[in-house]
Amino acid sequence: MSELALVCKDVKKTFGSIKALRSASFTLEKGQVVGLVGENGAGKSTLLKILAGVYQADSAESIKLLGKDYSPHNAIDALKRGIVTIHQDINLVEGMTVAENIFLNNEPTSRLGILTAGSLNAKAQELLDHYGIEVDASQQVSRLPNDLKKMVQIIKAMTWKPTILLMDEPTSSLTATEVDVVLKLITELSRRGVAIVFVSHYLSEVFRICDTITILRDGQTIANLQKESTSISEVVQHMLGRKLVEVDARSKRGAVASTEVLLSVRGLSVPGMLHDVSFDLHRGEILGFTGLTGSGLTELAKTLFGVEGYQPSKGTIAIRGNVKSHWNPGKAIKEGVALLTGDRLREGILPDFTIAENVGLPIIGKLRNALGLLSRSKIDAMGTRCVRELNVKAPSAHVPIRTLSGGNQQKVLIAKWLETRPKIFILDDPTVGIDVGSKDEIRKIIERIASEGVGVIIISTEMPDIEKLCDRAIVMFRGSIVGEFAGAQLEHNRILETSVSGRKAA
Structure with a gap:
């Protein structure tokens, strides 16, 4: 058996009355890729943020990093311990060069504390060449395609010499061709001994690069499976707690x-x-x-x-x-005409508004009382009806939309536009x-x-x-x-x- 890089047992976390993690457990070996999967709201992001030092667990039977107790106080503490996160969004500075992005906030300096553009470019180019990435380190990031930007983001993480990489939906903004390039790089990193937690909704990618699969549902680990001994349909059934019956809508609906x-x-x-x-x-x-x-x-x-x-x-x-x-x-x-935007967070929701308030925005004129004032009862009734009709998983229509999972936020936005008929x-x-x-x-x-x-x-x-x-x-x-x-x-x-x-x- 390979050396264990990380052990998590019975990790718990609550936010007010919401139990984000009820009992999360998994192990990760050096050089292994673990796929962490589950529906939106299953607890994946919460678990990653605990490991990254953003949140602290309420309790855990054990969290061990390389055999030692691990409880980071903040993200910097996690970085120093060798746990680095690669976020879903490509968070590079477009106006800076590849080299400047790679070493941003982690600049290599000489013994005298001097940093030169030449040495920065040389060190960045050495890293890029080491991983077989054909990019000029002096090139401006804004000129790169998405797949190369994502690989620069990954190389940036590697400058911290990570023991473990936490990858949160690293391929969600990429095309099929770009995904192929990035997955090959992830596989190469694992061969070089980096342990990787790979969070993705794209199960075909999980089965392509992961060694084991950990499934979360409602904040609990439902199963830890070897990839070779399971299937996509079995993983989906574990995620949902039921079988997913796929229907070809075209054949069901028939002709136009x-x-x-x-x-x-x-x-x-x-x-x-x-x-x-x-x-x-x-x-x-x-x-x-x-x-x-x-x-x-x-x-x-x-x-x-x-x-x-x-x-x-x-x-x-x-x-x-x-x-x-x-x-x-x-x-x-x-x-x-209605438009559901492709950028839910920046163009779709008002995060601090309630579900009902978000739904009512495009029809606000219809939600007034006889005095021309907004009717709270009309707004609440509409929001409650939409939550019920679109099966939005929320305590009520009165909670801020930011507290919902991505899938439920999307259903609220669809409800908003359906209200315009x-x-x-x-x-x-x-x-x-x-x-x-x-x-x-x-x-x-x-x-x-x-x-x-x-x-x-x-x-x-x-x-x-x-x-x-x-x-x-x-x-x-x-x-x-x-x-x-x-x-x-x-x-x-x-x-x-x-x-x-x-x-x-x-």
């Missing part, structure tokens, strides 16, 4: 409900973002848009909703046959970064609203969303439409080939 065109886009162009985009969306149809990062997907969503800074220089947007000019979000909402619903990456159970529930919500006659546009890089839900899928490449697929042609390999090549696959 109507030939009525709700949205018609012709020759839409936005300088530097979109070029000559044309398509129609029908009543009751689920239309998917997909492609690589940077292909113009989010830009298209914001243009269709009239977001400032995304006004088209050419082309037309017509709603039910009427061409719209001077388009903006206010007009879009009045015309029955949309005719056209644009969802930008609706299931990214959320757990498998919430994904399933959100896909069912999308299927339901389409069956009620809403025209739905799903913008997603997650192929299950496109394959299982969409009647048609349009592939974009560098701001242009390069392929459209429907029926039997709508499948993963053709879409992926078109996405990476910029030419429609046969």
